[in-house]
Structure formats: structure tokens, C-alpha cells
Amino acid sequence: MPTEIQRLVDELVARMESGSAPAYRTAMKRLADTARAGGPGSLTATAEAPAPLLPGLSADFAKTAVLAGACVEWGASPIALVEVLPRRASKAMKFNEVVPRFWDKAARGRPLPEPVSAGAHQLVRTLTGLPRWRRGVDKNTMTRIAMSWFDMEDWLKALITVMADAGFRAAVPGDVKAELCEHAAALAHRSQQAAWVGALAAVLDDEPLVVIDPRARRGYALTMSGI
Numbered sequence: 001m002p003t004e005i006q007r008l009v010d011e012l013v014a015r016m017e018s019g020s021a022p023a024y025r026t027a028m029k030r031l032a033d034t035a036r037a038g039g040p041g042s043l044t045a046t047a048e049a050p051a052p053l054l055p056g057l058s059a060d061f062a063k064t065a066v067l068a069g070a071c072v073e074w075g076a077s078p079i080a081l082v083e084v085l086p087r088r089a090s091k092a093m094k095f096n097e098v099v100p101r102f103w104d105k106a107a108r109g110r111p112l113p114e115p116v117s118a119g120a121h122q123l124v125r126t127l128t129g130l131p132r133w134r135r136g137v138d139k140n141t142m143t144r145i146a147m148s149w150f151d152m153e154d155w156l157k158a159l160i161t162v163m164a165d166a167g168f169r170a171a172v173p174g175d176v177k178a179e180l181c182e183h184a185a186a187l188a189h190r191s192q193q194a195a196w197v198g199a200l201a202a203v204l205d206d207e208p209l210v211v212i213d214p215r216a217r218r219g220y221a222l223t224m225s226g227i
Contacts, residue, residue, distance in 0.1 A: 001045040008034055009049040012064070016053075021060045028067055036074055043076035054084045058144055059120060062092075062151035069158035078162040082171040085162060086180060089155040093183035093194060095148035099127075102145065106130045115149050123149055156193040163200040166225055170205050177201040203227065 001009075008031040015024040035046035047068040054065055065085060072078040103112045106126045113119025124146040128139055137145075159180075162168045169177075184198030205225040212219050 001049065002038060002042050004034055005031070005038065005042050005045045005049070009046070012050070013053070016057070016061050016064075024061065025063075028063065032067055032070065035071055035076075040075045040077075043071040043074050044080075047071040047076040047078065048080035051080045051084050054081075054088050057088075058147040058151055060151075062154040065158035066154050069161035072165070073161050078165050078168045079171060081158075081162055082168060085155075085159055086172050086176045089159040089197065090176065090179045090183055092148045092152040092155040093180075093187055093197075095145040096152040096191075097183065097186050099123075099145060099149045102127050102130060102142075113149070115153070120147065120150050153191070153193055156191070156197050160193060160196050160200065163197070163203075166205055169200070169203060172201075 008027065012024065012027040012031055015027045031046060035042045050064050050068060054068075057064055065088070068076075068081060068085070072081075100112060103123070103126065106129060113123050124143055127146040128142050130142070163172075178201075180201035181198050184194045184201065188195035188198060204227040207224050207227060209222045209224050210219055211222060
């Protein structure tokens with residue numbers, strides 16, 4: 001990894017650990033600008049470096065995944081994200097799906113906050129006040145469920161970018177694609193990006209196809225991708 005990219009990645013991680021959203025955004029912009037100026041090697045390093053962190057990120061820090069996706073769009077290899085990004089996006093959709101139901105039980109008729117960060121504290125406070133988390137859903141998980149109301153679209157935006165790559169789609173395990181399709185179908189009525197994720201997860205690549213030409217009395221064995 002280029003030394004400057006490593007330094008800026010370390011800075012980004014430090015800003016996340018500090019919990020300072022403004023400092024995090026500044027560090028992310030510096031990293032994005034440097035990676036883009038450095039070409040494919042720097043872009044790939046920038047996409048790879050935060051990959052192990054993605055499962056544990058939420059809220060504003062989910063934009064780290066958006067940066068990784070942007071690097072792929074600018075020329076980075078997406079393969080380092082295969083093991084983490086589809087699963088994290090799937091979990092974000094799974095959590096997001098149950099937020100309205102939990103809110104209805106906890107909020108006593110109050111309107112659900114708009115999915116912008118200004119309402120995050122209210123939603124987290126309300127959902128973690130539910131007795132349900134004391135009966136099998138731990139408080140940390142309930143917090144992440146609440147935060148999915150605000151960060152899901154970031155995970156999906158990043159995933160849409162990398163799922164456009166046939167090599168990436170081929171590397172995503174079939175069970176993960178099935179989960180993506182399932183959760184996306186449940187949210188497609190209120191999230192266009194979820195609908196797009198579901199469509200991309202259902203794309204067939206390297207699919208065998210037999211075509212019969214009755215007039216020529218010949219058959220053709222073909223392989224099709226991107227269907």
C-alpha cells in the first residue's frame with residue numbers, strides 16, 4: 001500500500017474511533033482526493049484497507065463503504081469487498097425492514113423520524129427503550145437496528161456500484177445473493193436502491209443455454225452472462 005494512502009487510512013480510522021463526524025468527513029475527503037490522484041494502485045489500496053472494518057460500522061461511518069464503492073467506480077478492483085460488503089448490506093436491509101414495526105410498538109403514535117441523521121438519537125433512544133431487547137435482542141443490536149434507518153441507503157449505494165462488475169457478482173456466494181434478493185424484495189416498495197440491489201443479485205452470469213434451430217436441425221450450446 002502506498003505510504004500516503006496508509007497514513008490517510010490510519011487517520012480516517014482514528015477519526016472514526018474519536019466519534020467526530022466532522023473530522024471523519026474531512027479525513028475521508030483527503031483520502032478520496034489522494035486515492036483518485038494516485039491512480040488504480042492507490043484506488044485499490046483505498047478500497048481494500050477499510051474492508052475488514054465495514055461489518056462493525058454504522059450511521060455516518062457507513063459512508064466509508066460509499067468511498068470504497070467510489071474507488072471501484074474510479075478504477076479500483078472490487079474483489080477485497082466481496083466477503084464483507086454484500087453481507088453488511090444484507091444485514092442493513094434486514095434491520096431496516098423491522099424498524100417501522102418496532103417504532104409502532106415503542107412510540108405510541110408518534111411519527112417515525114425521517115431517515116436523516118438529525119433524528120438518529122430519538123430513534124435509538126426510543127427503540128432501545130423497548131423491553132424486547134431485554135428478551136433476546138441485546139442493546140447493541142437494537143442500536144444497530146435503529147441506525148439502519150439512517151445508513152441503509154449508504155450500504156446499498158456502495159453495493160450497487162460493485163455488483164455492476166461481473167467478476168464481483170460471480171464471487172458473491174449464492175446464499176448471500178439469495179438473502180439480498182429476499183431482503184430487497186421486502187423493501188423495494190420504499191427504497192429504489194433496494195430494488196436495484198435485488199435486480200443485480202438476481203443477474204445470471206455464465207448461464208448455460210441450449211438453442212435449437214428447427215429449420216437447420218442443429219443445436220447450439222451457449223453461455224450467457226448479464227441476464
